Amino acid sequence: xxxxxxxxxxxxxxxxxxxxxxxxxxxxxxxxxxxxxxxxxxxxxxxxxxxxxxxxxxxxxxxxxxxxxxxxxxxxxxxxxxxxxxxxxxxxxxxxxxxxxxxxxxxxxxxxxxxxxxxxxxxxxxxxxxxxxxxxxxxxxxxxxxxxxxxxxxxxxxxxxxxxxxxxxxxxxxxxxxxxxxxxxxxxxxxxxxxxxxxxxxxxxxxxxxxxxxxxxxxxxxxxxxxxxxxxxxxxxxxxxxxxxxxxxxxxxxxxxxxxxxxxxxx
Amino acid sequence: xxxxxxxxxxxxxxxxxxxxxxxxxxxxxxxxxxxxxxxxxxxxxxxxxxxxxxxxxxxxxxxxxxxxxxxxxxxxxxxxxxxxxxxxxxxxxxxxxxxxxxxxxxxxxxxxxxxxxxxxxxxxxxxxxxxxxxxxxxxxxxxxxxxxxxxxxxxxxxxxxxxxxxxxxxxxxxxxxxxxxxxxxxxxxxxxxxxxxxxxxxxxxxxxxxxxxxxxxxxxxxxxxxxxxxxxxxxxxxxxxxxxxxxxxxxxxxxxxxxxxxxxxxxxxxxxxxxxxxxxxxxxxxxxxxxxxxxxxxxxxxxxxxxxxxxxxxxxxxxxxxxxxxxxxxxx
Numbered sequence: 001x002x003x004x005x006x007x008x009x010x011x012x013x014x015x016x017x018x019x020x021x022x023x024x025x026x027x028x029x030x031x032x033x034x035x036x037x038x039x040x041x042x043x044x045x046x047x048x049x050x051x052x053x054x055x056x057x058x059x060x061x062x063x064x065x066x067x068x069x070x071x072x073x074x075x076x077x078x079x080x081x082x083x084x085x086x087x088x089x090x091x092x093x094x095x096x097x098x099x100x101x102x103x104x105x106x107x108x109x110x111x112x113x114x115x116x117x118x119x120x121x122x123x124x125x126x127x128x129x130x131x132x133x134x135x136x137x138x139x140x141x142x143x144x145x146x147x148x149x150x151x152x153x154x155x156x157x158x159x160x161x162x163x164x165x166x167x168x169x170x171x172x173x174x175x176x177x178x179x180x181x182x183x184x185x186x187x188x189x190x191x192x193x194x195x196x197x198x199x200x201x202x203x204x205x206x207x208x209x210x211x212x213x214x215x216x217x218x219x220x221x222x223x224x225x226x227x228x229x230x231x232x233x234x235x236x237x238x239x240x241x242x243x244x245x246x247x248x249x250x251x252x253x254x255x256x257x258x259x260x261x262x263x264x265x266x267x
Numbered sequence: 268x269x270x271x272x273x274x275x276x277x278x279x280x281x282x283x284x285x286x287x288x289x290x291x292x293x294x295x296x297x298x299x300x301x302x303x304x305x306x307x308x309x310x311x312x313x314x315x316x317x318x319x320x321x322x323x324x325x326x327x328x329x330x331x332x333x334x335x336x337x338x339x340x341x342x343x344x345x346x347x348x349x350x351x352x353x354x355x356x357x358x359x360x361x362x363x364x365x366x367x368x369x370x371x372x373x374x375x376x377x378x379x380x381x382x383x384x385x386x387x388x389x390x391x392x393x394x395x396x397x398x399x400x401x402x403x404x405x406x407x408x409x410x411x412x413x414x415x416x417x418x419x420x421x422x423x424x425x426x427x428x429x430x431x432x433x434x435x436x437x438x439x440x441x442x443x444x445x446x447x448x449x450x451x452x453x454x455x456x457x458x459x460x461x462x463x464x465x466x467x468x469x470x471x472x473x474x475x476x477x478x479x480x481x482x483x484x485x486x487x488x489x490x491x492x493x494x495x496x497x498x499x500x501x502x503x504x505x506x507x508x509x510x511x512x513x514x515x516x517x518x519x520x521x522x523x524x525x526x527x528x529x530x531x532x533x534x535x536x537x538x539x540x541x542x543x544x545x546x547x548x549x550x551x552x553x554x555x556x557x558x559x560x561x562x563x564x565x566x567x568x569x570x571x572x573x574x575x576x577x578x579x580x581x582x583x584x585x586x587x588x589x590x591x592x593x594x595x596x597x598x599x
Contacts (some may be wrong), residue, residue, distance in 0.1 A: 016408050018547055021412040023578065030409065100376070101385065125336035129408050129415075131388050133376035140380035145345065145459035148373045151522075161463075166369045167531065168523060172464040179460070185512065185529050186522045218517050226383035231403065231416040238570040240562070249578035257560070257578050262596050264576075266537050266558055267480075267504060 001060040002118040002155055002177075004051045006084065006204040007107055008044040008066050009077050013037065014127035021235070027234040039079050042190075043123025048079045049190040051121050054155045060113075061085050065110055067103060069096045073206070080201035081193035088114070088207040094211050094218035102225030104137030105166065109214040111142065119160060120180045124149055135182035145179045151186035165217075272297050273306040273423035275360035278323055278331075279370060280311060287318050288366035288434035290326045291427055295393055296364055297436060299402070302395045306330060308358060310449075312350055314340035317446070322446035327436045330445055332358070335450045338458075339467070342370045344377060345458045346546065350451060362402050363423040364393075371427045378425070381501045382427035385419035391432040392416075402408050402426065410528060411547035411554075430476075430535045431555055432511070454578040468523050473507045475524060480506030483553070485540020486513035487563065487582060495519055497541060500590045503597065509533065527552035541582045545570030562586065 013036050020033035032038070040048075051062045064079040067090040080087055090106055098106070111117055118138075125132035132148075139146030151170060152163040164171045165184050175181075193201075211218045218224065245260060247253040261267045274296045293309060300307040311327040313335065320331040325335040334350045351374065355363060363378075365371035367389045373489040377388035388403035391414075394403045402424040404414045443598055449453075471475055475481065492507065500510045509521075509526040526533055528551040536555035542550060545561070545568055554558065554573065561574035562582045571577050578585050 012409075014548070015546075018412060019546075021547075023413060028460075030413070035323050064497075099385070101380075104380070124529070125388075127410060127581045130406075130410065131373060133379070133386060133388060136376035139382045140377055146373075146377065147344075147460050149369070165522070166465075168470065169465070169467040169573055170506065171462050171464070173460050186514060205416065206401050217268070226381075227421055228417045228419045229517070231418055232406070232448060233415045235413050237574050242571045242577045244571070245576060249576070250584035251588035252587035253578045253580055254562075254587070255592040256483040257562075257576060258589050258592035258596060260576060261537075261560065261593075264558075267595060267596065 001058055001220070002054060002115045004047050004054065004119045004121065005062055005064045005111055005114060005117050006062060006064045006079065006121045007046070008048065008064050008065060008076065008079055009041045009126045010038050010068055011041045011069050011126055011128040013039045014042065017126065018188060023233055023235055025234070028230055030233070035098050038072060038075050040075060041073050041123055041127045043125060043127070043183060044246050045190040046185065046187045047121035047242035048082055049189055050153050050181065051119070052191065054119070054153065055083065055264050058155055063088060063114055065090065065105055065107060067095050069093050074158045076206070077201045077204070078193060079199040080204055082191055086179055087204065089208045090214070091204045091208050092210045094224070095222045098221060098224040099228045100131045100133035100137055101227040102221045104134045104141060105225060106214065106216060106221040107134065108138045108141035109216050110209060111138065113209070113214050118177045119155070120178065122180065123183045124182045135180050139180040145175050146177050147173050147179065148182045149184040151184055153181055168218070187252050219220065271359050271361045272359070273360045274303070274362045274364065275308045275310060275355070275358055275423070276488050277327070277363070277371070277374070278311045278319070278364045278365060279368060280313055280316055280319050280599065283315070283318055285322050285326065287435070288368060288428070288430050289323070290432040290433065292325040292366060293323065294366050294435040295428065295433035298503065299362060299393060299395055303361065305361065308332065310334065310354055312339055312347055315324050319445045322438065324330065325333040325440050325442050328444055329443045330447060332447050332449050334451050336451045336453055338453045338455060338579035339451070341462050343458055343462055344373055344460055347374055347451050348377055348381065349453060349457070354382055354449060355382060360423045365427045367427040367429050375425060375427045382419040382423070384388070384423060384425055387417045388423040388426070388427045390426045390428050393426060393548070402471070407551055409547070411551035411593045430532050468521060472502070475507045475509055475531055476535060478533070480504040480539070481509050481535045481556070482506055482532050482539045482541065483509040484514055484541050485511040485542060485543030485549070487515060488519070491519040496586055500539070500593070503590065503593055504537070506535070511543050511546070512588070540570050540574070540585060540586060543570050544568045545573055559566045
């Protein structure tokens with residue numbers, strides 16, 4: 001039965017209305033929208049789903065790791081309520097403001113401490129920084145293979161068979177274990193938490209690890225461990241000059257639109 | 268650090284030819300190399316790549332390294348990684364660029380971690396800081412809601428570049444350059460992730476990425492039937508049909524026609540968005556279109572901020588009349 005680890009990131013809800021998205025230019029940080037709670041990054045939820053599908057078929061154990069500071073328990077416990085077994089939180093001010101490097105390093109050290117792992121799942125990229133590097137980074141630090149952009153993962157004879165999304169279809173990749181798999185949206189929707197799952201999750205206490213617990217120096221993780229420097233975070237200015245076609249009925253507006261496109265030599 | 272010189276582009280080849288992203292990378296790389304007064308170098312990896320080396324030179328490269336081996340016929344991470352690790356350590360470029368493609372997405376992060384350097388993915392702007400001579404890397408973040416500029420002080424500075432974000436040079440066959448074969452040694456036993464099969468979906472009609480007109484549908488289309496109407500319109504305009512993420516997630520249409528951050532990037536002359544609200548992650552895939560036309564019943568929909576022309580209304584009523592009128596105009 002496979003031992004599985006899933007890395008899940010708490011992020012600002014990417015489904016929040018675009019108009020609520022604001023940046024504080026003095027700190028180069030996003031201001032969390034009022035009244036919209038954070039969520040687990042959607043690709044990471046699908047990574048949990050990929051692990052659960054394997055657990056449904058083969059059994060095994062799923063440990064979820066989240067990294068950050070002041071993580072909201074209701075948010076980070078969601079994978080437990082979906083059916084994951086354990087939750088490890090790398091929670092400390094030192095873990096904050098990392099880049100792909102410092103994050104992959106801390107996660108890898110935590111995975112080493114967990115010790116037994118066959119499959120490590122990550123989302124293809126996080127919904128905040130969209131970097132898409134952490135899964136590959138963990139694989140490199142642990143010295144194991146990685147298959148990116150998975151839409152289907154099967155556990156067969158001590159190996160994994162992965163369907164990897166490419167622009168015009170998919171590849172079937174066979175990979176030795178342990179391996180990291182990054183999950184793409186084509187995998188399909190993550191399951192909902194069940195009532196039973198929510199009650200079980202409420203009773204479970206996450207294990208909290210500080211940098212010292214995973215044998216790393218605070219200067220190697222978070223902001224201090226970065227290898228890239230954020231110079232500026234900004235919102236591109238949009239002109240927003242849309243010519244709205246108005247008419248007495250929607251059908252008439254449709255016809256007028258066609259006429260207008262012809263005048264503009266677009267058709 | 269003074270030993271790191273030049274701009275290295277990882278080139279990709281399809282059907283024996285340089286891909287369009289490679290020409291774009293060379294166009295951008297040429298500008299960066301000229302600003303640094305250094306060389307532009309391209310590396311081509313595959314089973315037979317020598318024929319494409321000359322076109323890399325006509326597209327701007329001063330030097331082309333070629334790494335050929337039957338084991339490199341198809342992209343497999345471990346094999347390509349070994350080749351690129353050795354080549355990068357030998358060439359020691361200041362800047363190393365990849366396309367944000369199925370290969371670049373997989374290979375660039377792995378190589379960056381192996382080399383111990385920083386990397387920015389999916390860049391849309393690259394510039395040399397006049398003071399520090401460091402590469403400034405700008406990329407969309409937060410699903411396209413914002414942009415961030417990064418830099419790093421470790422060499423090589425690495426970036427992957429979004430497709431169609433950079434302009435290629437006009438190919439010039441009179442350009443001179445040097446072609447250098449690399450010695451390749453790959454141990455097949457070290458390939459841990461093996462491609463055992465490639466399944467390609469047949470494309471009927473014009474490829475989405477090449478279409479000059481794209482008709483795209485979103486959640487508002489409501490089901491697979493609605494897409495038939497979009498297909499009719501696309502056929503009329505000699506274009507292709509695309510979709511935002513919800514229709515793909517709901518299996519109304521194949522995943523391969525998804526446009527957006529997690530799908531394809533299109534830059535047609537005309538982009539007709541039907542029942543698409545315009546979430547940032549979708550806009551990431553179509554903001555390069557010359558003209559966006561939006562049909563949506565919600566006047567507050569974000570897509571109207573991107574559009575040049577729009578109709579606020581139910582597409583089920585707007586579209587048939589629109590299509591009919593287009594038929595009439597095209598016939599006249």
